[in-house]
Amino acid sequence: xxxxxxxxxxxxxxxxxxxxxxxxxxxxxxxxxxxxxxxxxxxxxxxxxxxxxxxxxxxxxxxxxxxxxxxxxxxxxxxxxxxxxxxxxxxxxxxxxxxxxxxxxxxxxxxxxxxxxxxxxxxxxxxxxxxxxxxxxxxxxxxxxxxxxxxxxxxxxxxxxxxxxxxxxxxxxxxxxxxxxxxxxxxxxxxxxxxxxxxxxxxxxxxxxxxxxxxxxxxxxxxxxxxxxxxxxxxxxxxxxxxxxxxxxxxxxxxxxxxxxxxxxxxxxxxxxxxxxxxxxxxxxxxxxxxxxxxxxxxxxxxxxxxxxxxxxxxxx
Amino acid sequence: xxxxxxxxxxxxxxxxxxxxxxxxxxxxxxxxxxxxxxxxxxxxxxxxxxxxxxxxxxxxxxxxxxxxxxxxxxxxxxxxxxxxxxxxxxxxxxxxxxxxxxxxxxxxxxxxxxxxxxxxxxxxxxxxxxxxxxxxxxxxxxxxxxxxxxxxxxxxxxxxxxxxxxxxxxxxxxxxxxxxxxxxxxxxxxxxxxxxxxxxxxxxxxxxxxxxxxxxxxxxxxxxxxxxxxxxxxxxxxxxxxxxxxxxxxxxxxxxxxxxxxxxxxxxxxxxxxxxxxxxxxxxxxxxxxxxxxxxxxxxxxxxxxxxxxxxxxxxx
Numbered sequence: 001x002x003x004x005x006x007x008x009x010x011x012x013x014x015x016x017x018x019x020x021x022x023x024x025x026x027x028x029x030x031x032x033x034x035x036x037x038x039x040x041x042x043x044x045x046x047x048x049x050x051x052x053x054x055x056x057x058x059x060x061x062x063x064x065x066x067x068x069x070x071x072x073x074x075x076x077x078x079x080x081x082x083x084x085x086x087x088x089x090x091x092x093x094x095x096x097x098x099x100x101x102x103x104x105x106x107x108x109x110x111x112x113x114x115x116x117x118x119x120x121x122x123x124x125x126x127x128x129x130x131x132x133x134x135x136x137x138x139x140x141x142x143x144x145x146x147x148x149x150x151x152x153x154x155x156x157x158x159x160x161x162x163x164x165x166x167x168x169x170x171x172x173x174x175x176x177x178x179x180x181x182x183x184x185x186x187x188x189x190x191x192x193x194x195x196x197x198x199x200x201x202x203x204x205x206x207x208x209x210x211x212x213x214x215x216x217x218x219x220x221x222x223x224x225x226x227x228x229x230x231x232x233x234x235x236x237x238x239x240x241x242x243x244x245x246x247x248x249x250x251x252x253x254x255x256x257x258x259x260x261x262x263x264x265x266x267x268x269x270x271x272x273x274x275x276x277x278x279x280x281x282x283x284x285x286x287x288x289x290x291x292x293x294x295x296x297x298x299x300x301x302x303x304x305x306x307x308x309x310x311x312x313x314x315x316x317x
Numbered sequence: 318x319x320x321x322x323x324x325x326x327x328x329x330x331x332x333x334x335x336x337x338x339x340x341x342x343x344x345x346x347x348x349x350x351x352x353x354x355x356x357x358x359x360x361x362x363x364x365x366x367x368x369x370x371x372x373x374x375x376x377x378x379x380x381x382x383x384x385x386x387x388x389x390x391x392x393x394x395x396x397x398x399x400x401x402x403x404x405x406x407x408x409x410x411x412x413x414x415x416x417x418x419x420x421x422x423x424x425x426x427x428x429x430x431x432x433x434x435x436x437x438x439x440x441x442x443x444x445x446x447x448x449x450x451x452x453x454x455x456x457x458x459x460x461x462x463x464x465x466x467x468x469x470x471x472x473x474x475x476x477x478x479x480x481x482x483x484x485x486x487x488x489x490x491x492x493x494x495x496x497x498x499x500x501x502x503x504x505x506x507x508x509x510x511x512x513x514x515x516x517x518x519x520x521x522x523x524x525x526x527x528x529x530x531x532x533x534x535x536x537x538x539x540x541x542x543x544x545x546x547x548x549x550x551x552x553x554x555x556x557x558x559x560x561x562x563x564x565x566x567x568x569x570x571x572x573x574x575x576x577x578x579x580x581x582x583x584x585x586x587x588x589x590x591x592x593x594x595x596x597x598x599x600x601x602x603x604x605x606x607x608x609x610x611x612x613x614x615x616x617x618x619x620x621x622x623x624x625x626x627x628x629x630x631x632x633x634x
Contacts, residue, residue: 012456101463101487108486109429116426118596122436125595126588130581139329144603146418168485169425170418264447271443278442279435286461 003305004044006033006064009051011073018294019049023301030054033063047304049297052076052094053207053234053263058084069304071297072314074284075099075158078207078234082317092317093310095296097157099284103258104161106283107202107232110256111166113277114228115145115200117254120274143226145169151198153191153215154205154233155181162202174198177205191215195222200230207234217242220252227252232283235261244269247276258283320622321361323350323381326368328390335611336366340618347371350380364621366614369393369411370524370551370580375401386621388614389631391601392416392475395524395551399634409634410627412613414474416601420575421478423600424519424549427573428483430594431545432462432517434571437591460543462486468515470508470532471522471550472498479519479549491515494522508532512539517547524551534559537569544569549600552578561586564593575600 005023007016010030019025026045028036045064050056052072056079061067070080072094085092113119124130124138150166152159155177163173163185174186176194181187188194191214195201201223205211215229215238223229229252231238240261246252247270254275260266263281270276284293300310322340324333327347336342343362345353362381367373369389373396378384387397389411402409430436441447441455467483469476472494480490480502491503493511498504505511508531512518518540522528532546532555540546546569548555557578563569564587571592577583580598587593601610617627 014457102461105429105462105486106433109426109433109435112422112426113430113435116423116596116599118426118430118594119436119439121596121599122594125583125597128588130583130597139597139599139602140331141602141604141607144419144605145422146603146605165485168482169422266442266447271445277435277439279433279438280442280447280456282433282438282456285456285458286463287458288461288463290458 003046005301006037006042006045006048008033008048008056008060008070009054009073011049011051015073015290015294018298019301022298033060039063047071047301049073049301050080052079054079057081058088061085061088061090069093069300069310071300071304071310073293073297075103076207076234077314077317078236080314080317082314085317091304091310092314093296093300093304093312094314095293096312098292098296099286099289100157100161102286102289103158103232103283104165105286106258106279107158107162107204107230107256108165110232110258110277110279111150111200111202111228111230112145114230114254114256114275115143115148117142117275119277145171147171148200149174149198150200150202151175151188151194152185152202152204153177153194154203154211155179155183156204156206158232159202159204162204166202191219192222195219199224199227201227203229203231203233203237205233205237207236211237213237213239215239215243217246220246223252225250225253228254228256230256232258235259235263240267240270244273247273320363322618323354323359323362323365325350325365325373325377325387326371326390328366328368332390332607332611335615336618339615350377356380364388364618366390366618367397369396371396374398375405378402378405378407386410386617386627388617388621388627390610390614393524393551394631394634395553397631397634399631402634408621408627409631410613410617410621410629411631412610413629415609415613416603416606417474417478419603419606420475420549420600421482423575423596424475424479424521424547424573425482427549427575427594427596428467428517428519428545428547429462431547431571431573431592432460434459434592436594462488464488465517466491466515467517467519468492468505468511469502469519469521470494470511471520471528472496472500473521473523475549476519476521479521483519508536509539512536516541516544518544520546520548520550520554522550522554524553528554530554530556532556532560534563537563540569542567542570545571545573547573549575552576552580557584557587561590564590
């Protein structure tokens with residue numbers, strides 16, 4: 001009999017195929033486990049797969065009395081109450097770095113599209129306005145990338161990959177993270193200092209209580225009127241109301257966002273703006289990322305059921 | 318008395334300010350010189366500034382009997398009839414490399430936006446469809462950049478800058494150009510071989526008779542169904558009809574285009590497609606590019622009027 005694994009969050013079926021080949025899946029698909037399954041069915045489930053951003057507290061854990069491992073699909077685990085898992089002796093795994101290249105790619109895609117006003121100029125061509133007789137203000141030259149100071153907030157695997165990509169655009173790269181690393185980028189001692197220094201802020205820091213709402217009205221003001229914010233981390237890191245305000249009154253020039261405060265929604269005040277580029281949290285959502293994330297999930301599950309430590313265990317969990 | 322310079326093409330006034338500070342400008346603004354000015358006014362004009370892509374043949378040159386220098390604003394000079402200038406002893410200058418960083422940036426912007434379907438996903442967020450109950454086919458994972466083979470056609474200053482940027486995205490970079498250089502990228506011996514090898518073709522070759530319509534139906538078929546074409550060179554290098562067909566029947570997956578066969582128009586068949594990203598020939602159109610291009614124009618003019626060779630002379634012209 002294959003071991004049972006609860007699917008806690010809602011995943012597209014295609015993403016579960018490889019897990020179902022090795023495990024018996026109980027797919028709660030985003031419902032509370034005890035609404036999707038009876039207590040008897042949940043009684044002997046020892047592991048679950050969750051989307052790391054979905055809230056997962058002690059109450060849900062207690063619906064599975066034998067739960068020993070929560071394996072997050074993806075790098076994030078900010079939804080998991082780590083105090084609750086620690087108290088219960090539940091191991092927490094994730095997929096570190098598996099989607100870092102894809103997320104860094106979307107960060108740079110959003111940055112370039114915002115700086116070069118891609119949505120606006122594409123529409124200018126498609127509408128036929130380009131062929132109009134009068135030169136349009138649209139065609140006024142804008143500041144490009146060369147010589148810009150790009151600040152990366154957070155220097156984990158994604159932050160490093162963002163920095164490596166951005167540096168290729170003849171920019172200066174700086175960063176702020178809790179730790180100063182031996183990296184060829186300028187270290188700024190605080191987020192405030194980074195925001196003062198840069199004209200593009202790439203938010204790549206891990207979400208959590210320490211980073212909640214850190215990019216606020218003050219930080220946006222420091223980035224300034226020729227500045228851009230790109231967020232591929234979590235919506236919670238940015239004060240979304242302050243961001244909408246800063247974009248509306250042009251405290252900053254634009255933004256590129258893959259993540260939002262309340263997904264899968266982007267507020268109307270944001271979607272109405274011409275100076276933003278939006279994507280539906282698909283940064284890590286490429287074929288090769290999914291294969292790599294599934295590799296991590298399977299490695300974590302296989303180790304757990306073999307009685308071994310998780311190879312991709314969340315630090316401190 | 319300042320020397321007289323004819324402005325042959327239509328330029329935004331802001332781009333002429335620095336020239337007008339040093340020269341007396343006769344601004345034909347895209348009209349034929351003898352329609353804009355009398356023969357007497359043109360009789361002693363010795364230099365002109367032109368957009369390199371605009372047709373400029375012997376007939377127009379002969380309207381200025383003392384013409385000694387054609388200075389192109391930008392890197393391109395494909396509109397200038399070099400046989401006609403050679404016959405008349407007219408020097409031809411341009412602005413090599415001045416806009417290379419900006420053009421390479423737009424190439425990568427278009428590549429990433431096409432591969433990650435940025436316009437479609439932005440619309441998916443803005444329309445509110447993301448919040449719909451059913452997972453959308455929109456959210457099916459796609460192939461990303463990592464591990465892709467990106468082929469660069471043309472290895473001049475722009476091609477090199479494209480290659481350096483693209484390599485940062487964990488891709489393999491190959492190229493074809495007439496000359497094999499000492500560069501850390503794979504050299505393919507023909508455009509056909511490059512198209513067979515790559516799944517993204519970046520067209521960065523100089524426009525001219527040798528490269529006219531080189532990217533045709535056969536090349537597109539070789540790039541294949543998961544492949545993309547990005548053109549930031551000139552519309553003439555790509556068979557636009559074949560490209561529209563290949564995009565429509567999904568012989569290739571998508572395209573990013575900054576240049577078109579008949580600017581400032583993009584054909585309706587192209588603007589109706591969802592799998593293209595379009596920009597209105599603004600690759601080199603950033604503030605710092607314009608400063609650098611104007612520096613080259615002024616250096617060429619100043620040298621010419623001082624009786625010296627042009628510092629940025631077109632090779633072979």
